[in-house]
Amino acid sequence: xxxxxxxxxxxxxxxxxxxxxxxxxxxxxxxxxxxxxxxxxxxxxxxxxxxxxxxxxxxxxxxxxxxxxxxxxxxxxxxxxxxxxxxxxxxxxxxxxxxxxxxxxxxxxxxxxxxxxxxxxxxxxxxxxxxxxxxxxxxxxxxxxxxxxxxxxxxxxxxxxxxxxxxxxxxxxxxxxxxxxxxxxxxxxxxxxxxxxxxxxxxxxxxxxxxxxxxxxxxxxxxxxxxxxxxxxxxxxxxxxxxxxxxxxxxxxxxxxxxxxxxxxxxxxxxxxxxxxxxxxxxxxxxxxxxxxxxxxxxxxxxxxxxxxxxxxxxxxxxxxxxxxxxxxx
Amino acid sequence: xxxxxxxxxxxxxxxxxxxxxxxxxxxxxxxxxxxxxxxxxxxxxxxxxxxxxxxxxxxxxxxxxxxxxxxxxxxxxxxxxxxxxxxxxxxxxxxxxxxxxxxxxxxxxxxxxxxxxxxxxxxxxxxxxxxxxxxxxxxxxxxxxxxxxxxxxxxxxxxxxxxxxxxxxxxxxxxxxxxxxxxxxxxxxxxxxxxxxxxxxxxxxxxxxx
Numbered sequence: 156x157x158x159x160x161x162x163x164x165x166x167x168x169x170x171x172x173x174x175x176x177x178x179x180x181x182x183x184x185x186x187x188x189x190x191x192x193x194x195x196x197x198x199x200x201x202x203x204x205x206x207x208x209x210x211x212x213x214x215x216x217x218x219x220x221x222x223x224x225x226x227x228x229x230x231x232x233x234x235x236x237x238x239x240x241x242x243x244x245x246x247x248x249x250x251x252x253x254x255x256x257x258x259x260x261x262x263x264x265x266x267x268x269x270x271x272x273x274x275x276x277x278x279x280x281x282x283x284x285x286x287x288x289x290x291x292x293x294x295x296x297x298x299x300x301x302x303x304x305x306x307x308x309x310x311x312x313x314x315x316x317x318x319x320x321x322x323x324x325x326x327x328x329x330x331x332x333x334x335x336x337x338x339x340x341x342x343x344x345x346x347x348x349x350x351x352x353x354x355x356x357x358x359x360x361x362x363x364x365x366x367x368x369x370x371x372x373x374x375x376x377x378x379x380x381x382x383x384x385x386x387x388x389x390x391x392x393x394x395x396x397x398x399x400x401x402x403x404x405x406x407x408x409x410x411x412x413x414x415x416x417x418x419x420x421x422x423x424x425x426x427x428x429x430x431x432x433x434x435x436x437x438x439x440x441x442x443x444x445x446x447x448x449x450x451x452x453x454x455x456x457x458x459x460x461x462x463x464x465x466x467x468x469x470x471x472x473x474x475x476x477x478x479x480x481x482x483x484x485x
Numbered sequence: 486x487x488x489x490x491x492x493x494x495x496x497x498x499x500x501x502x503x504x505x506x507x508x509x510x511x512x513x514x515x516x517x518x519x520x521x522x523x524x525x526x527x528x529x530x531x532x533x534x535x536x537x538x539x540x541x542x543x544x545x546x547x548x549x550x551x552x553x554x555x556x557x558x559x560x561x562x563x564x565x566x567x568x569x570x571x572x573x574x575x576x577x578x579x580x581x582x583x584x585x586x587x588x589x590x591x592x593x594x595x596x597x598x599x600x601x602x603x604x605x606x607x608x609x610x611x612x613x614x615x616x617x618x619x620x621x622x623x624x625x626x627x628x629x630x631x632x633x634x635x636x637x638x639x640x641x642x643x644x645x646x647x648x649x650x651x652x653x654x655x656x657x658x659x660x661x662x663x664x665x666x667x668x669x670x671x672x673x674x675x676x677x678x679x680x681x682x683x684x685x686x687x688x689x690x691x692x693x694x695x
Contacts, residue, residue, distance in 0.1 A: 188569040189547070191559035200559065202547070204575040237572075243541040245549045246534075255549050264570040309571045322572045 190260050199260035200240060207252045214244070214252055222254070228299055235292030237261065237312055237322040261312035261320055265368070268313045269375050279430065281317075282372045287460055288319035289365060294451035296324055297358045306364035307345045308371065343387045344377045349445050351384045354404040359445035362454070366440030373428040385413070392417050394425055398443040432459035 189202040207218050222242050229239050238259035245253045265285075269277070277285070289311065296303060303310070303324040310323040347363030349356045370378040379394070381387025388409075392398075396419030403411045422434050422441075429437060436459045439449035449457070541549055546557025554561030566574055 186566055187563040188566055188573045189552075189554070189561055190564050190569065190573075191545075191547075191554070191561040194558050194560060200545075201569065201573045203573050204552075206575070206577045208577070241541070241544065243538070243545075243549050245538065253549070257545060258573070260573070261570065264572060267570070312570060312572065322570075 201258055201260035203256045203258060205254045205256065206247070207254055209250060209252050211249075214254075218254065224301065225256075228296075228301065231295070231299075233292060233295045235288045235319050235321060236295060236324075237320040258322075259320075261314050261322075263313055264309050264322075265311040265313055265319075266308035269308060269372065272375065276375050276428070277372055279428065279433075282369075283433075283460065284317070285313070285319055285372060286365075286369055287455065289321070289368070290451050290455050292319060292321040293361055293365060294455060296321065297361070297451050302358050303361045303364070305345075306361050306368070307342060308368060311368070343381050343384065344379055346387060347445065348388060348391060348398075348443055349404065351388050352404060352407040352409050354407045356445065358450070359448040362440050362448050362451065363445075365451075365454075366437055369433075369437055369440065370422075370426045370429075373426045378425060385409075389414060393420075394422070395419050395438075395441060395443065402444045430459075432457065435459070 191200050192198070193200065207214055209215070225239050226242070228236065232238075239256060240259065241257040243255045243257065245255065247253050263271070293303070293306075301324055303321065305323060306321075310321065312320040312322050314320065343351070345364035345367045347356070347360045350360055367378050379387060379390040381390045392414055397411065397414050397417050400411060422438055423429060426434070426437065436449070436454060436457045439457070440454065442448040538549065541547075542555070543557075546555040546559050547553070547561060548555055
């Protein structure tokens with residue numbers, strides 16, 4: 156309830172609600188998810204409840220806007236975005252309205268998908284296909300002026316047919332506060348430098364996160380696992396090197412001098428399975444300066460994705476031959 | 486090339502956002518639509534809400550108030566949270582702090598862009614960002630009646646841009662009416678409040694009249 160007191164709290168999204176809602180958990184069906192099969196279509200839906208704190212003005216304007224936006228996006232029926240079938244609001248009290256979002260139900264997210272992948276991990280084709288879908292979904296959101304802001308494997312659903320569906324966007328401001336209900340701390344691992352530094356940010360944030368996820372698909376473990384904002388930045392610079400002074404944002408309090416002068420290491424040291432084009436694209440996504448970072452549309456045009464049809468067969472044969480230097484060139 | 490498209494639409498939106506609250510503030514508060522029967526209004530709104538929740542209930546054969554499944558086309562089951570992707574878990578949003586990082590404001594206020602690319606990119610957080618308190622306006626008041634059933638608004642907002650269901654469409658509506666009844670004046674303080682609620686009175690029943 157208390158408005159975030161200081162802009163310097165980078166976990167501003169959630170710290171404000173850390174304790175307040177816990178008292179309210181007792182009531183509802185906390186701990187379970189309602190899921191249903193439509194006997195006509197055979198498709199599954201699931202309910203996601205969002206409890207919205209209200210005041211005398213009712214639902215916050217931002218919530219109403221987000222719902223309107225989600226509904227508008229829904230009309231495009233994008234294959235890489237989770238279907239939102241309905242939004243139902245129920246007034247709980249003068250202080251709380253329950254907004255129930257009816258979504259299509261997908262069995263697993265990318266996190267589980269990666270965990271369940273058998274031993275050698277995902278094939279390079281699988282990674283490429285997942286990335287292509289992820290970027291299509293993202294470019295759709297971005298072209299509709301929607302920033303995800305919290306892209307991570309848990310927010311990326313993967314159907315049993317291998318279709319990628321982005322979730323948790325738009326209303327992300329609502330959704331991302333899982334922390335309010337669970338003791339799990341919101342992860343910093345997919346956060347771009349501009350957010351960690353509390354500089355201004357926009358759609359390039361999602362590209363950074365996508366880059367981290369790209370690397371993780373090969374590694375099957377996260378690329379940068381920081382424990383605090385500073386630690387996270389440190390981990391990033393250990394791999395990518397400390398950015399030059401002129402790239403350091405001017406509107407931030409954290410000085411570049413706080414970090415050791417590190418040089419970039421070859422990205423293939425960290426993602427050995429990636430091929431040359433993939434590594435190139437990965438570095439374009441993990442570019443420190445958000446304005447120089449590749450956009451979703453441009454990323455899809457990258458040569459990494461341009462080899463599909465003729466190469467697919469040979470490539471899948473090559474799969475087993477893991478080149479340590481990322482040498483599979485197609 | 487898609488960059489060009491984006492930046493022009495982003496600009497449009499920026500313009501719309503910047504000018505709308507200005508318009509609102511320049512006018513003196515008046516009772517634009519005459520006195521409001523608050524009891525009638527509240528009855529109408531409650532009836533509408535009941536209607537909506539009844540439809541939700543039937544569509545999904547689920548009682549959203551009691552969180553219990555009903556018989557019907559959907560076969561509901563309760564799944565333990567751990568067996569479902571984290572995304573579907575319940576969560577809480579605080580009404581007063583719509584979890585928008587404070588630094589986001591900085592991006593739209595201070596870091597204003599000189600080049601088109603920056604402009605395009607910075608326009609994004611503005612567009613999807615949470616509005617400041619001053620932005621609470623008729624556009625949003627009207628929406629609230631439907632508690633999220635935004636599709637229901639299309640009948641009267643959709644004249645100009647039906648598919649986009651955008652706030653801007655409603656602005657037109659607002660100003661048309663304002664001109665029509667602008668000569669009615671009452672005292673200013675209560676009028677300010679009245680004009681807001683009046684939108685509800687005007688718009689909610691109108692669908693039945695026409």
